Amino acid sequence: MLYVVGIGLGDEKDITVKGLEAVKSCDFVYLEGYTSKLCSFDLGRMEKLYGKKIEVVDRKFVEDSKEIIEKAKEKDVALLIVGSVLGATTHMQLINSAKENKIKVKVIDNSGVLTAVGITGLSLYKFGRVTTIPFDNENVKSPYDVVLDNKKLGLHTLVLLDIQDDKMMSAREGLDYFLRMGLDKEEKVIVCGGLGGDTEIKYGNIKDVSINKFPQCVIIIGNLHFSEEEFLKNYA
Amino acid sequence: MLYVVGIGLGDEKDITVKGLEAVKSCDFVYLEGYTSKLCSFDLGRMEKLYGKKIEVVDRKFVEDSKEIIEKAKEKDVALLIVGSVLGATTHMQLINSAKENKIKVKVIDNSGVLTAVGITGLSLYKFGRVTTIPFDNENVKSPYDVVLDNKKLGLHTLVLLDIQDDKMMSAREGLDYFLRMGLDKEEKVIVCGGLGGDTEIKYGNIKDVSINKFPQCVIIIGNLHFSEEEFLKNYA
Numbered sequence: 195m196l197y198v199v200g201i202g203l204g205d206e207k208d209i210t211v212k213g214l215e216a217v218k219s220c221d222f223v224y225l226e227g228y229t230s231k232l233c234s235f236d237l238g239r240m241e242k243l244y245g246k247k248i249e250v251v252d253r254k255f256v257e258d259s260k261e262i263i264e265k266a267k268e269k270d271v272a273l274l275i276v277g278s279v280l281g282a283t284t285h286m287q288l289i290n291s292a293k294e295n296k297i298k299v300k301v302i303d304n305s306g307v308l309t310a311v312g313i314t315g316l317s318l319y320k321f322g323r324v325t326t327i328p329f330d331n332e333n334v335k336s337p338y339d340v341v342l343d344n345k346k347l348g349l350h351t352l353v354l355l356d357i358q359d360d361k362m363m364s365a366r367e368g369l370d371y372f373l374r375m376g377l378d379k380e381e382k383v384i385v386c387g388g389l390g391g392d393t394e395i396k397y398g399n400i401k402d403v404s405i406n407k408f409p410q411c412v413i414i415i416g417n418l419h420f421s422e423e424e425f426l427k428n429y430a
Numbered sequence: 431m432l433y434v435v436g437i438g439l440g441d442e443k444d445i446t447v448k449g450l451e452a453v454k455s456c457d458f459v460y461l462e463g464y465t466s467k468l469c470s471f472d473l474g475r476m477e478k479l480y481g482k483k484i485e486v487v488d489r490k491f492v493e494d495s496k497e498i499i500e501k502a503k504e505k506d507v508a509l510l511i512v513g514s515v516l517g518a519t520t521h522m523q524l525i526n527s528a529k530e531n532k533i534k535v536k537v538i539d540n541s542g543v544l545t546a547v548g549i550t551g552l553s554l555y556k557f558g559r560v561t562t563i564p565f566d567n568e569n570v571k572s573p574y575d576v577v578l579d580n581k582k583l584g585l586h587t588l589v590l591l592d593i594q595d596d597k598m599m600s601a602r603e604g605l606d607y608f609l610r611m612g613l614d615k616e617e618k619v620i621v622c623g624g625l626g627g628d629t630e631i632k633y634g635n636i637k638d639v640s641i642n643k644f645p646q647c648v649i650i651i652g653n654l655h656f657s658e659e660e661f662l663k664n665y666a
């Protein structure tokens with residue numbers, strides 16, 4: 195049996211009661227540590243609360259999936275994922291691969307950044323497609339194109355920022371990418387740090403706004419509704 | 431102090447450990463029962479797990495917000511919300527109103543339908559704007575327009591369905607709306623029931639696909655990536 199368990203964004207206590215029960219019942223517990231990072235991560239604290247030894251695994255381990263699949267054929271295995279379970283293709287492939295191997299799969303979802311950005315006061319109904327800026331972005335136009343497509347429809351864009359090993363892209367780097375691509379220098383944007391944890395949000399000018407907490411993300415704004423504008427005053 | 435606590439989509443055990451701790455510490459606990467419904471709701475079971483008497487409140491109570499605000503000035507109050515906390519404007523207004531009253535607010539988020547649809551295998555990165563069909567939709571064009579805008583960009587559309595009191599719109603009613611508006615009769619769509627709980631998903635023809643579990647939602651498909659198509663075979 196394979197449990198795929200979202201553990202939310204903040205710290206080890208953001209796991210659900212159902213998720214915790216599943217983890218406690220498992221023989222092997224893995225934490226996928228590459229697609230996102232908890233705002234406040236402490237492996238010792240997590241192992242204590244979950245009552246299990248937890249092995250932190252990398253992208254290759256999950257993509258390869260052999261060890262997880264083999265173990266899940268005989269034993270109960272949990273793969274912990276920061277944020278929502280269902281955001282990343284890798285996890286869906288693992289689930290598919292488990293099903294092909296006749297392994298029972300149970301997904302226990304959690305809060306992810308796609309809904310957590312609602313804390314900014316922007317309506318989740320007014321976001322267009324989400325996009326991600328990779329570190330190696332000199333010849334990458336797609337995040338900019340997504341922003342333009344969304345803006346044409348008056349929609350906001352949630353921009354996720356690359357994570358590689360322990361390096362996380364800052365909102366500042368993301369905004370500099372957009373300035374380089376041609377976004378207006380007077381544009382007002384939102385930057386978020388530590389969403390789902392001890393959150394830091396600023397609403398300011400694309401040229402100079404920045405924050406300190408990680409992980410960070412950026413919102414390029416479409417048309418603002420009056421109630422959204424009201425809420426953003428909290429972050430000016 | 432006001433805690434706004436997402437309780438997820440499935441049942442009372444989808445609350446997070448952090449959310450449960452907060453609720454257990456509160457003097458008053460309200461459950462907002464109108465923007466969405468748990469797949470499996472039992473007030474007695476919930477009160478037992480949460481260790482509190484829970485008052486189920488309606489839209490008017492939360493929108494009016496006076497009682498919550500007054501109580502939160504002196505005592506610790508939790509408002510429980512099905513799914514993610516941050517999806518609905520009403521909740522953001524309550525949070526804003528609490529802040530204006532100098533009440534400390536803590537948001538504890540959870541999984542919502544916007545990420546839970548990932549279980550279909552469609553990439554969350556390929557969804558455009560979300561939309562909702564109201565019951566009274568004879569002269570309502572916007573959900574159809576949202577679908578067309580998204581389709582132009584090759585994107586999927588998550589279509590939420592109205593809930594009023596204890597009446598929930600079925601996926602079938604939603605699809606009939608789209609047929610009436612002019613979507614192609616041969617279009618293949620996804621219908622989901624009980625997302626986040628004991629989920630039922632079908633991938634089929636817009637004319638006749640239907641499911642039994644509630645709450646339901648619909649996905650109108652944009653361009654499918656090969657890996658998305660692979661996954662959808664599970665639901666054909």
